[in-house]
Each structure stands twice: as C-alpha cells, then as structure tokens.
Amino acid sequence: MSTIKDVAKLSGVSPSTVSIVLNGNSAKRNISEKTQKKVMDAVKKLNYHPNIAARKLRSKDSRSKPTIALYWSSDISVNIMSRFLRGLYSELTKSDNDYNVVICPYKTNCLHLEKGIQSENSFDAAIIANVSNCDLEYLNNTPLNLPIILFNRLSKKYSSVNVNNYNMGKIAADLFNKNGHKKVGAILTKSLNLSMANRNKGFIETCKNYGIELSEDYIIGSDNSIKGGAYAAKEFLKLKNTPKALFCNSDSIALGVINLLNKEKINVPDDIELIAIGMTDNDYTEFSNPSITIVDIPIEKMAEGSIKLISDLLNGKIYNPTSLTFDAPLIIRESCK
Numbered sequence: 001m002s003t004i005k006d007v008a009k010l011s012g013v014s015p016s017t018v019s020i021v022l023n024g025n026s027a028k029r030n031i032s033e034k035t036q037k038k039v040m041d042a043v044k045k046l047n048y049h050p051n052i053a054a055r056k057l058r059s060k061d062s063r064s065k066p067t068i069a070l071y072w073s074s075d076i077s078v079n080i081m082s083r084f085l086r087g088l089y090s091e092l093t094k095s096d097n098d099y100n101v102v103i104c105p106y107k108t109n110c111l112h113l114e115k116g117i118q119s120e121n122s123f124d125a126a127i128i129a130n131v132s133n134c135d136l137e138y139l140n141n142t143p144l145n146l147p148i149i150l151f152n153r154l155s156k157k158y159s160s161v162n163v164n165n166y167n168m169g170k171i172a173a174d175l176f177n178k179n180g181h182k183k184v185g186a187i188l189t190k191s192l193n194l195s196m197a198n199r200n201k202g203f204i205e206t207c208k209n210y211g212i213e214l215s216e217d218y219i220i221g222s223d224n225s226i227k228g229g230a231y232a233a234k235e236f237l238k239l240k241n242t243p244k245a246l247f248c249n250s251d252s253i254a255l256g257v258i259n260l261l262n263k264e265k266i267n268v269p270d271d272i273e274l275i276a277i278g279m280t281d282n283d284y285t286e287f288s289n290p291s292i293t294i295v296d297i298p299i300e301k302m303a304e305g306s307i308k309l310i311s312d313l314l315n316g317k318i319y320n321p322t323s324l325t326f327d328a329p330l331i332i333r334e335s336c337k
Contacts, residue, residue, distance in 0.1 A: 002046040011035075011042035018042075024070065024085050024101040033281075037078045043105045044074040066124035067100040068310060069116060073130045074105045075191075077224075077252075079280035080299060084129070084151070087303030097311050099124075111135040117144060125310050127151055130193060147313035149306050152195055159313065159322045161305040165195045168295045168328045169202025169249075172275045175293075175330065176245045177210045179273060179337055185218040185243040187232045187253055196249055199277055203247055218243055222253050229256025237264065248276040251285050254292050258335070262289065274335040282331075290334035298326045 004022075008015040013035060020029050021039040042048070070088075072081055081103075092099065102123065106114050109132050116122040129151040131139065139148070140157050150160040176184050184207060188200055207214045217239060222232035229252065236242065236257075248254040254276035261268055268274055268290050278285060278294030285292040305324040312318045 002048040004048070006046055007039065007042045007048050010046060011038040013039065022103045024088070024103050026082065026085065028089070033079055033082055036082065040074065040078050040081075040105060044107070047107075048105075065098050065100050066314060067102060067122075068307075069102050069104050069123045069126040071104045071106050071111070071114065071117065071126055071128040073108050073132075075108050076130050077279065080297075081129075083281065083299040084303045087300030088307055090300065091304035091307040095307070095311070097307065099307075099310075108132050109134040112138045112142070117146075118142075125149070125314060127306050127310065130195070132193065147310060149309050149313070151302065151306055154323060155321065157321060159309050159318070161302045161309065161324045161326075163195075163297055163302060163326050163328055165198035166202035168277060168297070169199040169204070169247075170206045171295045171328065171330050172247050172277075173203050173206035173210065173212070175275060175332075175336060176207070176247070176273070177212060179245070181212060181243070181245040181273070183213040183218070183241070183243045184245040184247060185220070185236055185239070186214065186247045186249070187220045187222050187229065187236065187257065188249045189224040189253065190221040191224065199249055203249075213243075224250050225252055226256040226259070229253035230260040231256070233257040233260035237266075242272075244271070245273045246275075248274065251276045251278050251280055251292065251294055254294075254335075255284060255288055258288050258290070258292060268335050269337050273337060278331070286333065293333045293336040294331050295328050296331055297328055301326055 004015050004018050008018045017031065018039050020026060020031055021036050026036050104116060111131065117126060125147040127149045131150060131153050136153060136155065148158050150158050152162055154160055154162060186203065189196060204214060220232045220235050222228040229248065232253065233256065248257060254274060257274065258268065261272065266272060275293045278296035285294050309322060309324065
C-alpha cells in the first residue's frame with residue numbers, strides 16, 4: 001500500500017506539501033497549481049488513499065470538528081478543484097461552521113473501491129464531485145450511512161449542487177445568434193462527462209432552433225488542454241468556408257485556439273469570434289490576448305452551496321434530497337464583438 005512518503009517522492013515535493021494539498025489547504029499555504037497537479041498525478045499513479053480514520057485520531061480537535069471528505073475524480077482538472085476549495089473555505093470563513101476537510105482522489109468508475117465512503121466511522125460527511133453514470137449507479141444501489149452531497153450531478157437519492165449545464169451551451173448560441181452568425185464551428189473535448197455532454201447539447205440544439213448551420217464537418221474533437229486546442233484550431237482553419245464564430249466547451253482549449261490564431265495573424269474577433277465555457281481560474285482567460293468571452297461555471301458559489309447543504313444535513317435541518325442549481329454568468333470580453 002502506498003504511503004504519503006511515496007507520493008512525495010514521486011511528485012518531487014516534501015511529505016508536508018503532500019499533506020497540505022490533500023487537506024485542501026493549498027490556497028492558504030500558497031501552493032501553486034503546478035505543484036498541486038504533480039501531487040494529484042502522483043496520487044493517481046500510486047492509487048494512494050488517505051488514512052482518514054488515523055488522521056482523525058491524530059487531530060487534537062477531531063472530537064469538536066467534523067471531518068468532511070471531498071471525493072474528487074482524478075481525471076478532473078486540478079484548476080477546477082482549486083476554485084472549488086477557494087469557495088469552500090470562503091464559506092467556512094464567513095459561517096460558524098468549522099470542519100476538517102480531506103481530499104480523497106478516486107478513479108472514475110471506481111468509487112465502489114473506496115473503503116472510506118463505506119464506513120460511517122471514517123468521517124462525518126462527504127462531497128462527491130463529478131460522478132460518472134457507473135459511480136452514480138453504485139451510490140443509488142448501496143446503503144451508505146453518512147450524509148452525502150453530489151457536486152454537479154443530479155440524483156433522486158442524494159442532495160446535490162449543480163449548474164444549469166444545458167443553459168450554458170444555449171447562452172453561447174444565443175450570443176452568436178445576436179451577433180448575426182449564420183454558420184458556426186465548435187471544438188469539443190473528446191472525453192465527455194454528462195455535464196459537458198449537456199452543455200454541447202444546449203449549444204447544438206439552440207443553433208438548430210435558430211437555423212444556424214453547424215454541420216458535423218464544423219465540429220472538431222480535441223484533448224482538453226491548451227496544446228489540444230492549438231492542434232484543433234489548425235484543423236479548423238483547414239475547413240472550406242471557415243465559420244466566423246467558434247464555440248469551445250473548455251477554456252483550456254480556447255487558450256490554445258487563441259494562441260494558434262495569433263500566430264496565423266487571424267484577428268479575433270474581426271475574423272473569428274470565440275466563446276468558451278469557463279472552468280479554470282478566470283485570470284487565464286481575462287488576461288489572454290485577446291481576452292476570452294466565457295460562460296463561467298460558478299464553481300466557487302457551488303462550493304459554498306455544498307458546505308451549506310452539508311451543514312444543514314449534519315444539523316438535521318433537511319431530511320429529503322435537496323438540489324441547488326446555479327445559473328452560469330456570461331462574461332463578455334474582447335473575443336466577441
């Protein structure tokens with residue numbers, strides 16, 4: 001079984017740094033996202049599982065401070081996790097709640113292998129982020145004796161905090177229609193979770209309703225990365241009658257697209273307008289050249305909502321599954337007219 005020292009050795013940091021990251025204190029201790037990614041990648045490779053029960057025993061205030069486990073799918077960006085933790089600690093600071101938070105990375109479709117979630121003695125509640133269909137089936141069919149909140153996944157059995165994913169895609173299509181586009185393109189991540197699929201559906205169906213042309217030739221798959229976006233942009237520019245409007249379902253992809261378009265001397269937004277789904281830190285898209293218009297996932301607000309629901313569950317204020325759904329704001333910047 002892997003230890004925290006093994007994770008530290010593989011990621012090239014100290015065991016204390018690994019502990020800071022897995023305890024969700026990266027922002028407080030100014031741990032860079034690059035270092036966080038190294039740690040999370042090592043955790044994933046080694047299949048490391050924090051010993052939550054032991055941590056509670058070692059903690060001097062474990063009797064008075066409930067422990068909340070944050071189960072985070074290891075294939076979801078560490079940038080998104082950083083935003084989530086920022087919102088979570090913001091809410092803890094504002095409220096009277098005082099919780100220990102432990103990050104528990106898990107492999108997609110393998111939630112059933114997590115022993116901690118099956119024991120009510122390991123921690124007091126859990127927030128589970130971005131569960132797959134397989135993981136949701138496990139949760140729905142397995143009796144678990146602790147309060148659980150699902151992040152960005154609806155469930156009839158568990159309380160959840162969500163964003164209106166379909167509407168995010170619709171907002172992007174609405175803007176292109178408002179700007180008079182009759183033909184658009186899209187660069188979409190190859191690996192889709194249900195949330196991304198619903199955003200894509202919202203964009204594609206709304207374009208169809210407006211009579212905006214979006215043929216299969218104008219839809220290009222991409223890795224969810226800056227490099228993937230740059231490569232996909234090259235393929236996009238090879239199209240005949242290249243559309244003058246482009247939707248990216250990830251801001252990482254959009255950053256790569258902007259970089260490639262700049263190199264090719266293609267003006268944004270005069271030659272091509274660009275809009276993306278905002279997932280990572282807004283600084284990246286705000287200070288790109290040009291700055292990128294985004295439909296932003298309100299991750300910080302969703303995290304705040306998660307803690308509020310956890311608190312209500314622990315304090316017996318809610319008994320039936322409750323869903324909080326947030327709208328995503330449109331932030332218009334230089335990449336759209």
